Amino acid sequence: MLATARWEATWGSDFFCALEERSGSLGKAYFNKYDPVLASNESLKKRAKNNGNTEEGDGYKYRGRGLVHLTWKNNYKKASDYFGIDFVDQPDKAAELDYAVPIMIWGMMKGIFTGGKLPRYIYKSHINYKAARAVINGSDSADNIAFFAKLFESILRKTSNLTEEF
Template sequence: MNLDLGDTRLLIEVGAKHGLLRNEMAYVLATAYHETAHTMKPVREYGGEAYLKKKKYYPYVGMGYVQLTWRENYEKASRKLGVDFVSNPKLLLEPKYSAEIIVVGMRDGWFTGKKLSDYITLQKSDFKNARRIVNGTDKADLIAKYARQYDASLLAEGYGVDQMVSAPEAEIVPPPEPEKPLSKSARFWTWLGSGGGAAVIPLVDWKVQMLIVGAIIVVAGYAILTMPQARAKLEKLVSAL
């Protein structure tokens, strides 16, 4: 990606000032690239004045590198930066203000409550789900592709090389595995079998009772050790030894 396009250098400067990791900076740039129609300049929501005046949220329409919208978000930005964007919304088209809004806003979760560190850290670059910081999952795959390209460009320039970002370029946090139905759970049938064995102990002679007790101990131990929490603790104990 072209790091000299539009105000890209300004965004990188502001991101560095606020301590963004390289992969965090890459995602901010990817967001700006998408939201500004690839200009990397603060823009006003498409539609023209006549169209926008018909909207209930005029004049607090989407503006800037991240398309800040709605009066409450203008008020929040005003409080955070000490600039009255409510009385003068067009200040959001000034790069010095708009750059602070996209960088700090995405870092701290101004827009949706989600923030950069929820998805992007030294250990992971979940560029796809990071779209939730701004706008749900709209164009998430496309912006993730831009972020990977920006990450490579920033690395080539030496941005954040001392930060030891270890996440693969395309790392995506996998979705949680769906829980198996109870009827297909091996652990369920193990516990059920153990309970059934215990129930017949009084009905058989002592030799058979000993065999049943031994079997119950084995299957119960299996069921316990296949529980993720128990397995993790056992692995930690073994590694400590």
């Protein structure tokens, strides 16, 4: 989880600061790929609609926020239902650490984002950080995230006096 948050929420040389998906020089147009009207092709438009983005502007409105960059109106709705906070009407709340951390833990453990659950890849006798990327974003940047996960694990093993529990 720490490695995923480090990767998703890092912007440039800063760490854990980009709690909102960045668009770079493209501005709002970057998020058209998530929009049911503004997307560049029918496949992307269909994908947007299948994920709950049904109105023009939803691509930008439901862009990635938080430590795992919660994306799509359907996922904002799931988080709203689970946490009792209206993330659909107030999507910026998903970028607040008070919500971003629980959303990350809940989503990764329960398979909310892609259907993949973290305990499938990491459990007492098995650790596969690279494959665990599937719980957030397929295999995108899996090698980098696995590298950071191993670093975090090493630091925690050297500095923590807590018992290891799964």
